[in-house]
Amino acid sequence: MSKRCLVTGGAGFIGSHIVEALLGAGHEVAVLDDLSTGKRENLVEDVRIFELDITGDVAEAFREFRPEVVFHHAAQVSVSVSTREPELDARTNILGSIRVIQACRDHGVARVIYASSSAAYGPLETLPLREEQRPLPVSPYGISKHTVEHYLRSAGAANGLEWAALRYSNVYGPRQDPHGEAGVVAIFLERLLGGSAPTIFDDGELTRDYVFVTDVARANLAALEADLGGHPDPIFNIGTARETTVNRLFALLRETTGASVQAEYGPPRPGDVRRSALDPARARAELGWSPQIDLAEGLRQTTEFFRSRVG
Secondary structure (H helix, E strand, O other), X not given: OOOEEEEEOOOOHHHHHHHHHHHHOOOEEEEEOOOOOOOHHHOOOOOEEEOOOOOOOOHHHHHHHOOOEEEEOOOOOOHHHHHHOHHHHHHHHHHHHHHXXXXXXXXXXXXXXXXXXXXXXXXXXXXXEOOOOOOOOOOHHHHHHHHHHHHHHHHHHHHOOEXXXXXXXXXXXXXXXXXXXXOHHHHHHHHHHOOOOOEEXXXXXXXXXXXXXXXXXXXXXXXXXXXXXXXXXXXXXXXXXXOEEHHHHHHHHHHHHOOOOOOEEEOOOOOOOOXXXXXXXXXXXXXXXOOOOOHHHHXXXXXXXXXXXXX
């Protein structure tokens, strides 16, 4: 059954793939994005865009489009930026999210699907991470992502707002921006295809769980369709449960690009956890979702996308 879906941050990397998936499923879609990092060219031409900042007044989009479901992806996405500028991170990710949640309450939105993060867990040692584990985030980014989960829980209890928080592992794929400080796959690919050496922070043995962006978009559709009414804790890991070191990732990308350059190594970055992998068992059981694109195939598709931009 078609629904009116508003995607905040919908012109960005993950958001634009969600827009594409929603349109493909027959839903009516609009985008709320200030276009500070999102790009119009990520979207089909006829998608309506409300060029608004979530830290300001977003009521226009809700008043005019009257969404039934909001996919909230507008955010400050860099751990390292959050450690340098925690006020910026909190203003965007916490206060901006509160504005979105309030607008949902004021305009009768039935459900919010929120882009949370594996960073909410912090440096827990028992892997793969499960939703039942107590989060202990150490970076301001992880703290802000976890905080918004509590605001959604509060809105659900007070106003009956249905919600789901999807804790993403490291998302990669076509359209990822290599010019920010998030997205190691995109950053490495731009350097390798340009013939320059990427920087690997620390010793390169930090592990991450890499999940392909179209799998993430499918997870959002699954959360849209799931029966979440009365769910006691609608938080779902969206990952593969597989750890890959940064050194291994770099080696795989050298293979897909055919590059011969060597990486340079830099100091550890504040806020980075040593190891991370997410167990998607709850999403599999309750949303019917599991990842379909393995790392080798995902890196191949991503490399093709970046190569087409260079060529």
